[in-house]
Structure formats: C-alpha cells, structure tokens
Amino acid sequence: GAGVSQSPRYKVAKRGQDVALRCDPISGHVSLFWYQQALGQGPEFLTYFQNEAQLDKSGLPSDRFFAERPEGSVSTLKIQRTQQEDSAVYLCASSLDRLATHEQYFGPGTRLTVT
Amino acid sequence: GENVEQHPSTLSVQEGDSAVIKCTYSDSASNYFPWYKQELGKRPQLIIDIRSNVGEKKDQRIAVTLNKTAKHFSLHITETQPEDSAVYFCAASPYGNKLVFGAGTILRVKS
DSSP, X not given: OOOOEEEOSEEEEOTTOOEEEEEEOOTTOOEEEEEEEOTTSOOEXXXXXXXXXXXXXXXXXXXXXXXXXXXXXXXXXXXXXXXXXXXXXXXXXXXXXXXXXXXXXXXXXXXXXXX | OOOEEEEOSEEEEETTSOEEEEEEESOTTOOXXXXXXXXXXXXXXXXXXXXXXXXXXXXXXXXXXXXXXTTEEEEEEOSOOGGGOEEEEEEEBOXXXXXXXXXXXXXXXXX
C-alpha cells in the first residue's frame, strides 16, 4: 500500500518568504508527527496530532512555525518569514493509533534550503 | 525532558563481523524503543523495536536488548553485509507520543 508522502521534496526559499510543506499520512492512521532533521543529526520532534487535534506543539522552535490537520488526514507545516536556521529536512510520520508504542512510519521528507 | 545519547558516532567493521550500537536514555517513563536505519537522502526506516516489558528481541541478523534498570538499550547486527552501511538512529518514547532520537551512528561495512 502507499506509504507516507510529502511535497514538495525540495524547496528553496529566500529569507523572509513563507513556505508550506504538505504531508499525506498512511490512510487510516490516527497519529501524525512532524520532525526537523538538521544535517548530520537525528530528527527532532516538532508537533503531534491525534486526528485533527494538535495535542503537543512543544517542539515548534518559534511562533513562525504553525501546523494544522483540519480534517484529520493531510497536514500542513507552515513556516513564516523563513530564516537561514530553518534550513533542514522536515519529516512527517504517521502511526496507526493514538499510542506511539505503535510504529511510526516516516515520509521521504522535504528538504528546505533558505538562502 | 527525555534525553537520548548514542555511541559510537561512527563504526567501521569488516564484512561478516558484528556491529553493536549503544544508547542510554534519561526518562524512566519511556516505554518504547525503536531503531531506524537511514540511507543517504532517504527516509528513516524502522528495523526493529522493543517495548519496556521485554528484555530482548531478535529478527534474523538484528537483535535489540533493553536494560530498564540501567536505562540503556543496544542494537546488535551479526554477519554484517555492505548493504547494512547506513546511519542508524535509536529513539525513546516518553508519554506515549513523540520519539526522542539519538544523534545517530554512521555504520560502514567494508568488503
């Protein structure tokens, strides 16, 4: 079956521009996570949705970062007024149910480069 | 919050040898410990996981051990092959949702 998909795969933004990154989770998966992976490092948690409810946004680095999942399926991560330090791979993961003791399946990521 | 440390940062082994990667975690509430393999430019892929009610789990050439008392867990790969070369990440899950990852281990298998 189809895995987690993300678009675009690559995004180049000029500093100060707004960007929107899309995640399509595996159909039927209740939980959705966003992670940020800087070059040479492990993924770092940004935010977590259970269906349409954003239950944890403690990892969002600033109020320039905003995420939504209005219908409990597709999710969008928006970054306003991008800065160079936002350059990273943004990974989306989904999990079958509300317990993260269920496996998280990752998408291919969106590589964001801010120039 | 949870903190996961991973060692070594790089590991080179000869094809056919074993490889061991170790992780420690800080939050005793963590109860789920997955291991992911990430090839260059690709998505992290789950290779094995273990839950806190189990001390060891094995899947063919891969095994994971967990010591809850010491708060550490390890990945063991036997009979390594060149296609095992990748970056491996351990992770711990506190509070039943997010994963906290280690910094990763670059594994090189020399043929």
